[in-house]
């Protein structure tokens with residue numbers, strides 16, 4: 001039994017259909033796990049599993065063998081604990097959920113109640129978690145996050161030194177892992193990778209409790225010396241290429257099909273859309289598709305994005321508006337693009353990375369921005385093809 005999916009939009013009502021391939025996610029998990037030579041493969045499922053729906057994706061990853069999950073926020077952890085409990089599978093009920101965002105004051109009991117592992121990011125957080133453990137007289141699990149150069153979250157070098165000088169600051173804690181995070185892992189030649197690796201090795205010499213965990217998706221591909229005891233990929237599980245400028249070994253997970261609402265013949269002189277930014281140059285046809293920036297189809301794709309009808313590219317012309325985009329379909333035979341037909345906006349010909357590049361951003365932002373108005377169809381997974389749902 002999994003969490004009931006959110007009410008779904010009937011496909012006939014849908015402006016667009018977002019298909020999410022759970023088998024591709026499972027295959028990506030196994031591809032990464034197989035590279036590890038013994039290290040454990042966790043999964044990062046923050047932000048609703050990068051926008052793809054944690055209700056469906058966490059059980060699929062668990063079925064592929066994942067037993068350790070990372071989320072960003074406590075609320076995400078509470079939700080995931082419920083999802084795993086609802087499976088009724090004793091092994092999944094025991095799965096670990098680590099919360100990267102750390103311990104906010106006053107949340108100790110909620111962490112404990114859902115058996116969440118706080119990633120402790122500062123001496124203050126360590127102090128608070130210890131105080132809570134002491135009160136319960138029970139060493140509850142936690143991670144320590146050392147900042148080795150990301151400059152975002154984690155214990156700065158000086159606070160690591162303090163812990164080493166005064167080890168009693170860690171008394172009464174059950175430290176599952178010491179983690180750190182790389183700033184430039186998707187650029188294999190970046191000198192910062194090696195510097196952070198050295199810094200993390202040094203941290204581990206001095207703080208050797210629990211597992212060592214450094215690598216995100218990209219860092220898994222930097223080589224075995226980055227794998228340590230556990231890795232925590234996110235984006236590669238969802239099909240994005242982990243290494244900048246290299247062929248993508250991951251299976252594609254998402255397909256987004258926008259539905260044609262109207263097709264019109266156009267002729268000069270005429271403009272298309274807000275701001276009249278596209279001038280029709282000659283006789284042609286424009287298809288209006290029911291997807292817009294309110295769905296995460298970014299406005300920066302105005303006059304830049306590309307859809308596909310079959311294998312034929314059709315450019316986005318004019319501005320992206322809230323609920324609609326317009327595409328020049330002059331090159332497509334009229335009977336292949338009638339109202340109700342689909343145009344691929346993300347698919348084999350235009351993967352997430354390509355859309356991101358056209359929009360001037362990164363694939364992570366495209367994924368996590370995928371709209372709530374899409375009809376979501378999950379294919380694969382234990383139950384085979386299943387209906388729309390998810391958040």
Ligand SMILES: *Cc1c(COP(=O)(O)O)cnc(C)c1O
Pocket residue numbers: 044046100181215216217218232233234235236
């Ligand atoms: C988001 C995140 C990850 C996962 O990164 P990917 O690049 O998506 O693999 C790992 N570790 C931390 C600390 C993160 O914030």
